[in-house]
Amino acid sequence: MTDLERQLQGYSLATVDINYWRPDHPRLLQTFSWQLYDLAPQFPELKRFLDHWKREIEATIHSVRVAHRDMLGPPRWRNVDEVLSLH
Template identity: 60%
Template sequence: MSDRGFIAQLEGYGLTTAEIHYYRPDAPSLLQLFTWQEYDLAPDFPVLFDFLDHWRREIEAALHSVRIAHGRLIGPTEWRAVDGIIPLP
């Protein structure tokens, strides 16, 4: 069993957070905030842009702005498998 996020990091993905500001149709004068977080590839952000395309097609809320933060937490060269048993006290 493996963690999807860990495997994504080994493949070069980093944690991406997007602040999505939008207007709902029932309150067009009220700017609202949605925070989205997923593993994605910078600088193209294909996962985020797929989500934003879905938003534009399926959600009846007009986008105002999107602010993106991205951080690579681990890279393939920073991780290596170790054979053996490490006893814990």
Template identity: 55%
Template sequence: MTDRALLVQLAGYGLTTAEICYFMPDHPSLLQVFAWQEYDAAPDFPVLFDFLEHWRREIEAEIRSVRIAHDKMIRPASWQSADGVISWD
């Protein structure tokens, strides 16, 4: 059995983290923070926007801001010499 995380990364998805700042109706002066993390496809972020749409429909909280961080974890390898010099001798 193959791990779901590996399969979605091979399909081009990367790890996305969203910091959602929101207010609850019963505590409007208290800014709260929710951290969300899932594999998603940049730059459209369909999984995140589906979650945010669900939030707007089902949760009685006003979203103030959403900050997104995204990184593709599977990518071509890269390397650099520690001293900055490449020698083939």
């Protein structure tokens, strides 16, 4: 499925930051950042990835932070009443 097809089905771009500890460096908190198209607020793709992480990767997850924004939708605009110029 292309990115456009995903957007038309309601997917939006999500940015995920996963903080984790590796077994060989248990005192060092590391970060994995990733972007994907997913369905908010259920995030099935992210859940599938986290399930894979728990099964296959030895690193322990400390926290997961997700940010998302719909990519397609009605135009957003504001009426500007005044323009200010400095210098």
